[in-house]
Amino acid sequence: MWLSEQSAAIRRSGDAPEVAAVTIPGSSPAARVGSERRGLTVMAPGGYVWIPGRDAEVLTVQCATGETAVSGQRMDAPPAGMQPGEVYLHSSGGASVLLRAGGQIEIRGSVEITGGLTVNGLPVQLSGG
Numbered sequence: 112m113w114l115s116e117q118s119a120a121i122r123r124s125g126d127a128p129e130v131a132a133v134t135i136p137g138s139s140p141a142a143r144v145g146s147e148r149r150g151l152t153v154m155a156p157g158g159y160v161w162i163p164g165r166d167a168e169v170l171t172v173q174c175a176t177g178e179t180a181v182s183g184q185r186m187d188a189p190p191a192g193m194q195p196g197e198v199y200l201h202s203s204g205g206a207s208v209l210l211r212a213g214g215q216i217e218i219r220g221s222v223e224i225t226g227g228l229t230v231n232g233l234p235v236q237l238s239g240g
Contacts, residue, residue: 126173152180
């Protein structure tokens with residue numbers, strides 16, 4: 112009973128997470144849930160940088176500090192054959208990386224290497240172009 116009362120109180124206060132549509136893309140986007148909220152903070156896993164695009168459906172969360180944060184985007188459909196436990200990173204431009212559970216890595220798009228390359232412990236000489 113207490114939990115359901117707390118949940119109802121959160122919904123009444125407007126602090127419940129909501130799905131919103133991005134109206135202004137960027138690193139401090141705006142999103143519309145009833146009214147437009149601007150200058151949102153984008154949250155992502157450590158080491159991951161993400162800029163929500165226009166019309167993306169994002170999850171907004173009200174923080175105790177008073178700021179509203181975007182904590183994720185509605186997922187696109189997984190690629191054909193993707194299995195549980197695998198990870199798929201992709202951009203809107205078509206580049207993607209699929210980390211397979213069996214240890215394989217599938218890369219789609221052009222690959223640019225800055226720095227050295229080592230394969231099976233042996234350095235690979237890269238020619239400039």
